[in-house]
Amino acid sequence: MPPIRSSPVAAPLVAALETCWSAIQVQHGDVPDVVVSVGAGSTSHGRLKLGHFAAGRWQRGEDKLSELFIGGEGLRRGVIELLATLLHEAAHGVAMTRELQDTSRQGRYHNARFRAIGEELGLGLDHSATDGWSTTTLAEGTAGRYTAAAAKLKRALVVHRLAEVGAGGRANNNNGLAALCGCPRKIRLSPGAYELGPIVCGVCRHPFIAVRADEADRA
Structure with a gap:
């Protein structure tokens, strides 16, 4: 009897993320091409990285490509929150294309330029003293521009990355x-x-x- 093989998981997920990014590019011409990667979003500083745009991390022939990173732990939030993350990172990509400085403090503080680009892309942004205009949600009507791409992404969201709770040889805290x-x-x-x-x-x-x-x- 041949072995039972499960359906591919990672490839449809990355393909759906690429489809969403392409749909964003159709709406906003300054959004650059990217290489999509999915991995651990928990950082050594105790912060959760939902996504990250990194300029010029990949080489294709003579051209450099930027990277779109998506934290696997955040996939459990669902398609609407994930679309907001994609648009957040797309806003960073637009800032790169336009040669605008949209952050400071090692990329943590999001300034007024980022806010303007984010609103242009259909985001609602809230301000905090530490991170600036970093907290993003979808503005009213934004999700409707990406109905087909979001539907494909929703079908691909069948997994999310589990956090490595208690890793590193330490006992779990009694409080859970x-x-x-x-x-x-x-x-x-x-x-x-x-x-x-x-x-x-x-x-x-x-x-x-x-x-x-x-x-x-x-x-």
Whole structure:
């Protein structure tokens, strides 16, 4: 009897992300081409990276291509939040194309130029003292521009990356899981409560996502 093979998972996901990015490019001509990568979004500084645009990270012939990184832990947020992340990173790409400085503090603080580009791309942006105009949601009517691409992305969102809770040889905290939002603020909760569904931060509007115990302790 031949072995049972599961359906591909990563390839449809990356293809759907590429389709969404192409749809954004159709709407906004200054959005550059990218190489899409998906990986761990938990950082050594205890922050959760939902996405990242990095200029000139890849080489194709004589040309350099930028990278679009999507944090796998954030895939559990769903297609609307993921589309907001894609548009956020696309705004950084537009700033690169236009040779505008849209951030400071090693890319953490998002300035008024970023806000203007983000609103141009259909984002709603909220301001914080630490990150500037970084917190993004979809403005009214934006999702309707990407109906077909978003439907393909929704079908591909069958997995999300599990946080490596308790990794590094450390015992799990007796209070349960540690989870960070985008601020980042930290909460602890039981695994059962965490798996019931997303818990959204009222400040940054991003869900709390479980991280490794050592990362949470540094937050």
